[in-house]
Amino acid sequence: MSARIVAVLNQKGGVGKTTTSVNLTYALAKLGKKITVIDFDPQSHLAVSLGVVDPQKSGIDKVLLEGVSLTQQLIPVRKNLNLVVAGPRLQEIEQLMDGGARRGDLLRKALLDGNRDEDFIFIDCPPSSGVLVANALFAADEILVPMTSDYLALQGLSHLMGTIKKFESALKRPYKFSLVMSRYIPTRRISKEVLSVIQKYFPGQILATTIRETALLAECPSFGKTIFEYRPGCRSARDFTALAKDFLEGRMM
Amino acid sequence: MAEKDEDSLIGYDPLAWMHRSDSNQDSQRDDVDELESHAASAFASANAEVPGPEMNHDEVPIIASESLTSEQGERAIVVLEPVLNIQNVAVLHQRLTQMLSNFEAIDIDASGVTMIDTATLQLLLILKQTAIGLQKSISIDFPSDKFIEASELLGIAEMLEVDQAASGFF
Numbered sequence: 001m002s003a004r005i006v007a008v009l010n011q012k013g014g015v016g017k018t019t020t021s022v023n024l025t026y027a028l029a030k031l032g033k034k035i036t037v038i039d040f041d042p043q044s045h046l047a048v049s050l051g052v053v054d055p056q057k058s059g060i061d062k063v064l065l066e067g068v069s070l071t072q073q074l075i076p077v078r079k080n081l082n083l084v085v086a087g088p089r090l091q092e093i094e095q096l097m098d099g100g101a102r103r104g105d106l107l108r109k110a111l112l113d114g115n116r117d118e119d120f121i122f123i124d125c126p127p128s129s130g131v132l133v134a135n136a137l138f139a140a141d142e143i144l145v146p147m148t149s150d151y152l153a154l155q156g157l158s159h160l161m162g163t164i165k166k167f168e169s170a171l172k173r174p175y176k177f178s179l180v181m182s183r184y185i186p187t188r189r190i191s192k193e194v195l196s197v198i199q200k201y202f203p204g205q206i207l208a209t210t211i212r213e214t215a216l217l218a219e220c221p222s223f224g225k226t227i228f229e230y231r232p233g234c235r236s237a238r239d240f241t242a243l244a245k246d247f248l249e250g251r252m253m
Numbered sequence: 254m255a256e257k258d259e260d261s262l263i264g265y266d267p268l269a270w271m272h273r274s275d276s277n278q279d280s281q282r283d284d285v286d287e288l289e290s291h292a293a294s295a296f297a298s299a300n301a302e303v304p305g306p307e308m309n310h311d312e313v314p315i316i317a318s319e320s321l322t323s324e325q326g327e328r329a330i331v332v333l334e335p336v337l338n339i340q341n342v343a344v345l346h347q348r349l350t351q352m353l354s355n356f357e358a359i360d361i362d363a364s365g366v367t368m369i370d371t372a373t374l375q376l377l378l379i380l381k382q383t384a385i386g387l388q389k390s391i392s393i394d395f396p397s398d399k400f401i402e403a404s405e406l407l408g409i410a411e412m413l414e415v416d417q418a419a420s421g422f423f
Contacts, residue, residue: 151263158267159414162392190262201268 003036003118005111007140011163012156013127016146016182017041019217021124022049023236024180026226027244029080033119036074038084040107040136041126042091050077051224052085061087064106064135071114078226082118094130104134111139129163137167142176144247147198148183149191154198177205178252180243184210199253206253209242269388270358327357335365339372349380357389363415364395369403378409 008021018041025037038060039046047053052075062068063084074082096103111121123136137143143164147153168174179202185191198206211217212235220230227236245251329352337345352359361377377393384391393400396415404410 154263155267158270161268161271162390193262197263197266197268201271 003116003121004142005121005123005140006142006144007123007125007136008144008146009123009125009133009136009140009160010145010147010153010156011127011129011133011160012153015127015148015153015156016180016211017127018045018049018124018221020144020146020180020182020211021046021122022221023217023227023240024244024247025081025120025122026078026228027240028120028247029078030228030241031244031248032080033248034080034117035120035122036070036082036084036116036118037122037124039086040090040123040132042086042094042132043126044086045221046124047083047085048224049221050083050226052077052083053224054085056088057085059085059087059090060107060110061089061092063110064093065089069114070110071116074116090132093132093135094128096131103131105138107135108139129159133163137164138171140175142178145177145179146182147179149181149185149188149194151190151194154194157198177202178247179206181206181210183213185213186210204252207243207246208251208253209239209246211236211239211243265385270390328360329356329358330360330362332362332364333366335367337366337369337373339370342370342372342376345373346376349376353380353384353387353389353391359384359389359391360394361391362394363400364397366397366400369400371403371407374404374407374409374413378412381413 008017010017021037025035029035037046040060044055047059058068059073060070063070063073070084073084075085077083093103093106107123123140125136126132145157145160147157164175164177179198181195181198184195195206195210214234214236216231216234217227217236220227223230227234227240231237331349331352349359377391381391393413393415396404401410401415404413404415
């Protein structure tokens, strides 16, 4: 398997992880890339946003807890886009006490299994920093951090970078790391200043397109639609198309 | 606190540590095997049977021990003892303050803590805030259930960045 494994990660809530996961993966699928996206948040918001609402349906929980193959849990939700739902037992992973670091290695091992042909596997992480996130970090090659342009998000990013650096040090490999500015409000001065601070610390690591805050992005999950399906051609859809191209071509600020 | 441009809306810069720590990256040499071993021992330590609060305090080392302090470049690791209370907080304060002046970063291993009082928690909080002001870093690693419970009760878990963090693997 040679898929690039991307953890969409930020322990802060409300920064646009799921919105990014839904719309970026859809945009990449539209560009012809074969994508698997894993809902790694027990709240199951990613699945709901893609129109899969059965709370009892098993998914990555069964893969991690019972050793079922990932391939068995794939749900084709759109052309080129497969979803693995969280499943009702995913939260149990956070309570696993036995196994030391091995309990953090469950997802990595599960992703190694099987002969799938994805170009990318995206992991939509929960807004926390527990065992699930550790699993995502053990498994991922790349980290994509959605970031809002407010001060507290900057504080959260500092905490997150501490965790990432510990993993890099322990695993003896650097992650490919990129940030995406989401929910960006270009008219606010604080937005520009936060972006400026981030640019200082992450030169060449911020995807070139900012995802601007719009009401449409907040509306489409309730219809189980991506922004491309909910309001084709709108500003947010254009933002995500540009972001997908940035992601593929490595275009950074 | 970091210096602030007069017109800037950003006061303290929480990412400032990143530039300083880049030069220290090579000092950390753990590999995955060591990680697993370390994590396993940390979890074992957290779950091990440790003396309860009714123990004879005279027989127990109560503060961070020098012998349990390891240094990696400009980073120090402190292992907290199981019982931490006001009787020992002054000594702990003195030791940690001294370490903060000598090191850029301190990792406090709280995996073995079975009892901690508000005085000690306040000390750790002040230490963390002091470190931020000095643009240094303090992190609480492997917090035991009792440590998490006490810090949540006092409402300072978030400020101490005590969660069942991924950092618990280290």
